[in-house]
Amino acid sequence: MDSLARPYRSVLYIPGSKERALEKAQGLPTDAIIFDLEDAVAPEEKAAARALLAATLRTADYGRRARIVRVNGLDTDWGKADLAAFAHLPLDAILVPKVNSAADLDAVARLVPDQPLWAMMETARGMLNAAEIAAHPRLAGMVMGTNDLARELGSRNRADRLPMLPGLGLCLLAARAEGLVIVDGVYNAFKDEEGLRAECEQGRDMGFDGKTLIHPAQLEIANAGFAPSEAELTLARRQIEAFEVASAAGQGVAVLDGKIVENLHIVTAKAMLAKAEAIAAMAS
Ligand SMILES: CC(C)(COP(=O)(O)OP(=O)(O)OC[C@H]1O[C@@H](n2cnc3c(N)ncnc32)[C@H](O)[C@@H]1OP(=O)(O)O)[C@@H](O)C(=O)NCCC(=O)NCCSC(=O)C[C@H](O)C(=O)O
Numbered sequence: 001m002d003s004l005a006r007p008y009r010s011v012l013y014i015p016g017s018k019e020r021a022l023e024k025a026q027g028l029p030t031d032a033i034i035f036d037l038e039d040a041v042a043p044e045e046k047a048a049a050r051a052l053l054a055a056t057l058r059t060a061d062y063g064r065r066a067r068i069v070r071v072n073g074l075d076t077d078w079g080k081a082d083l084a085a086f087a088h089l090p091l092d093a094i095l096v097p098k099v100n101s102a103a104d105l106d107a108v109a110r111l112v113p114d115q116p117l118w119a120m121m122e123t124a125r126g127m128l129n130a131a132e133i134a135a136h137p138r139l140a141g142m143v144m145g146t147n148d149l150a151r152e153l154g155s156r157n158r159a160d161r162l163p164m165l166p167g168l169g170l171c172l173l174a175a176r177a178e179g180l181v182i183v184d185g186v187y188n189a190f191k192d193e194e195g196l197r198a199e200c201e202q203g204r205d206m207g208f209d210g211k212t213l214i215h216p217a218q219l220e221i222a223n224a225g226f227a228p229s230e231a232e233l234t235l236a237r238r239q240i241e242a243f244e245v246a247s248a249a250g251q252g253v254a255v256l257d258g259k260i261v262e263n264l265h266i267v268t269a270k271a272m273l274a275k276a277e278a279i280a281a282m283a284s
C-alpha cells in the first residue's frame with residue numbers, strides 16, 4: 001500500500017518486552033503499530049526485548065498494519081545495538097526518539113541506510129527545529145510525544161491541551177510543508193473514553209492523520225474519530241459532481257448549498273474519498 005494512501009488513524013504502542021501483547025496485536029484493528037524498545041521497556045529488559053522483538057518481526061504476520069520500531073536514542077547504552085538489530089528487517093520505519101535536530105537523524109540514517117525514518121517530536125528544541133527535521137530527506141513521518149514535551153515545558157495537563165498547542169501546531173505545519181504523515185500524542189487515561197474521544201476530535205480538527213494509543217480499548221474511538229464520516233463522504237461526492245457540471249458549462253466555480261466549490265475543494269474531496277478507500281482496504 002502506498003504510504004500516502006495508507007491510513008494512520010490508530011497507531012498502537014506495544015512494549016517490545018510483552019510477548020502476549022505482540023501476539024495479540026496480529027488480530028487488533030489498528031492501522032499501525034509502534035513496537036517500543038524505549039520508554040515502555042525497563043533498562044534491565046532492554047536486551048531481551050530487542051531479541052524477542054526481532055524474532056517476532058521475522059515470523060509474525062501483522063497483515064496490512066504498518067510496522068514501526070521505536071529504538072532507544074544513540075546517546076543511550078542500547079541505541080546502536082537496536083539499530084543494528086533492525087537495520088535489515090522488513091519494516092515501514094524506524095522511529096527515532098527525542099529528535100532535536102536534523103543532525104540527530106543524520107546519525108541514525110548512516111546506521112540504517114535502508115529504512116525510512118520517523119521522528120518523535122517531544123523536546124522543546126525539536127519544536128523549534130521542526131522545519132529542518134521535517135525536511136530531512138529520509139524522514140517519512142512524525143509522532144507527537146506530548147508526555148515528554150509536557151515534562152520539558154513544566155506544563156500542567158489540561159483537557160483543552162492549551163500548553164501543547166504551539167508545539168502541535170509547529171510540527172503540523174512542518175510535516176504538511178514536507179508532505180509527511182503526522183500522528184498526535186497519546187491519551188494516558190486509557191479507561192476514559194469520553195476524554196479520548198474529545199482529544200481525537202481536537203487532533204482531527206487540527207489536521208493530524210491519527211492518534212498514538214497505549215491500549216487496545218482505545219482503538220475503536222481513534223478509528224472512528226479519524227475516519228471521514230458518512231456526511232463528509234456524501235458532501236465530497238456532491239462537491240465533485242457539482243464541480244464537474246460547472247466545469248462542463250465553462251465555469252471555474254460551482255455553488256453547492258449556498259457555498260462556493262473551487263478546484264481546491266475538489267482536491268480535498270478526492271483525498272477524503274481516497275482515504276475512505278484505503279480504510280476499507282485495511283479491513284479486507
Ligand atoms: C497500560 C498497560 C500497562 C495496561 O496493561 P494491562 O493492565 O496488562 O492491560 P489489560 O489487562 O487491560 O490488557 C488487556 C489485554 O490487552 C493486551 N494489551 C494491553 N496493552 C496492549 C498493547 N499496548 N498492545 C497490544 N495488546 C495490549 C493485554 O496483553 C491483554 O491481553 P489478553 O491477555 O488477551 O487479555 C498496557 O496497555 C501497556 O503496556 N501499554 C503500552 C504502554 C506503552 O507502550 N508506553 C510507551 C508509549 S507512550 C510514550 O512513550 C509516548 C511518548 O514518548 C511521549 O513522550 O508522550
Ligand SMILES: [Mg+2]
Nearest residue numbers: 039122145148
Ligand atoms: Mg516520549
